[in-house]
Amino acid sequence: MHLSNTSILSSVELALYALLIPPALFIAYRHGRHGILGYFYLNISIAVRIAAAICQLIDNKNNNTATTPSRATIILSSIGLSPLLLAASGILHELHHYLLLASATTSPSKMSRWPLFIQIQIHTLCTVGMILLILGSIHLAEAKSTSAYKLRSAGAVLWFVTWLGLIQYIAWLFFRFHRVQQQEKKNNYRSTTALRNWTMVALLFGGAKVVYAAVYTLDHADTAIN
Numbered sequence: 001m002h003l004s005n006t007s008i009l010s011s012v013e014l015a016l017y018a019l020l021i022p023p024a025l026f027i028a029y030r031h032g033r034h035g036i037l038g039y040f041y042l043n044i045s046i047a048v049r050i051a052a053a054i055c056q057l058i059d060n061k062n063n064n065t066a067t068t069p070s071r072a073t074i075i076l077s078s079i080g081l082s083p084l085l086l087a088a089s090g091i092l093h094e095l096h097h098y099l100l101l102a103s104a105t106t107s108p109s110k111m112s113r114w115p116l117f118i119q120i121q122i123h124t125l126c127t128v129g130m131i132l133l134i135l136g137s138i139h140l141a142e143a144k145s146t147s148a149y150k151l152r153s154a155g156a157v158l159w160f161v162t163w164l165g166l167i168q169y170i171a172w173l174f175f176r177f178h179r180v181q182q183q184e185k186k187n188n189y190r191s192t193t194a195l196r197n198w199t200m201v202a203l204l205f206g207g208a209k210v211v212y213a214a215v216y217t218l219d220h221a222d223t224a225i226n
Contacts, residue, residue, distance in 0.1 A: 038090025129158030
């Protein structure tokens with residue numbers, strides 16, 4: 001059976017993401033209930049990519065890629081980066097929890113109020129962006145229209161705004177942790193510092209994908225960008 005470039009890429013993605021399931025589940029278990037939010041979305045992201053790869057392989061087998069992909073493929077592909085953005089948000093929520101525990105002046109009400117408020121804002125932006133991208137992609141597959149492109153562009157811009165918010169969030173956590181360490185004159189937060197630093201690196205790589213998605217949807221006529 002002849003495999004197209006799309007089928008080969010989907011097969012490779014399927015194999016790689018399948019290998020990521022055990023370590024992702026183990027990390028979620030090790031971080032416990034305070035880290036469940038971030039690693040729940042990380043596992044959801046892996047599951048979505050596996051499902052999308054399977055749907056693309058089925059489409060190729062049914063010779064749908066040359067015409068119109070199935071609605072399931074469109075929806076799963078449009079979900080895209082939203083689980084990864086929410087996973088990063090959940091990891092920052094875990095870091096925020098550790099920061100509040102380290103601060104002796106933090107009241108119990110503040111410990112639950114502000115992290116929850118931040119998560120609601122991030123989830124709202126990211127979810128609305130995902131819905132707009134899904135609706136725009138479905139409309140675009142059925143019939144090319146200006147409204148479909150506008151929906152996709154609006155969703156990509158909301159993802160970009162969400163990413164900018166995550167960058168500001170982790171920058172604030174970075175300086176707050178640094179201040180707490182200086183006040184206590186101790187270095188008892190090595191694991192937390194490592195988690196924070198690697199999350200910053202991951203956000204930079206994720207930012208490249210978010211920027212690409214925004215540029216591509218805003219300038220879809222330029223085939224060189226694809």
